[in-house]
Amino acid sequence: MEHTVPTDTELIERIGKGDNEALELLVSRYEGLVYNLAYRMLGNRDDAEDVLQDTFFNVIRSLDKFQSRSSFSTWLYRVATNAALTKLRKRSRRDRSETEFLDEANSVQKLAHAGQKLTDWSESPSDRLLNSEARKKMDEAIDELPEMYRVVFVLRDVEGLPAAEVAEVLGLSVAAVKSRLHRARLYLRNRLSTYFTGETA
């Protein structure tokens, strides 16, 4: 017996006709993905749950406006990303200034230019790189990224979207995505280098 899984488009059509079971199916299909994105953006369960709820409310409210010009998942990522950014902005945390961030991201270049020999920690044993303290440092470092760098990094390197899809989700050019991704990675690399080797730029 052939059993076919309904596509997103089929589910959306059924939801439009008032089919609540189709809605449950669509939510179940994507809730994990949205939760993970929200958790990586906000860094804690409570905020991630709020973003999850906001995302699906916004999706349901504007589902009739969704046109299949882009894929449903790209559109969903856009709604979820906006919900996460709104939540992030409501926190009264002070983002470090972009200049400070860029200085730090670019500092390795200056260091290399000054002739200082850099330490290669990439081959360190994985129990050192992957222990819980290192994991904590990695989370803290993501939390230090200014929001527009963080969102690019999370979509590209944590969620694994191709650069072109990240560009579509965020309404940026691919070049802008790549440039922000590069700065974010350099910044994180520096934070990890400082932690693993004590080397400061």
Place this chain on the structure above:
Amino acid sequence: MDCREIFEGLSEYIDDEMAEKTCKEIERHLEGCENCRVVVNTLRRTVTLYHSIEPESIPGDVSLRLHATIRLEREKSDS
């Protein structure tokens, strides 16, 4: 190419998204520049470390609350 020129393209290089010709130029530079090699190795390792983080699973109670709220909203809008 000098360090400054290749520095901007290193993420594209490690993602394999770079034109072959530029890629070759970078590799030629890397052969003779230890610091740039270290930056490439540690940048690549940084990315693979973040890739290796397990996705944060949605807790059961969070999922239950989401489905319950959505059902409630639909019932409200249906009535």
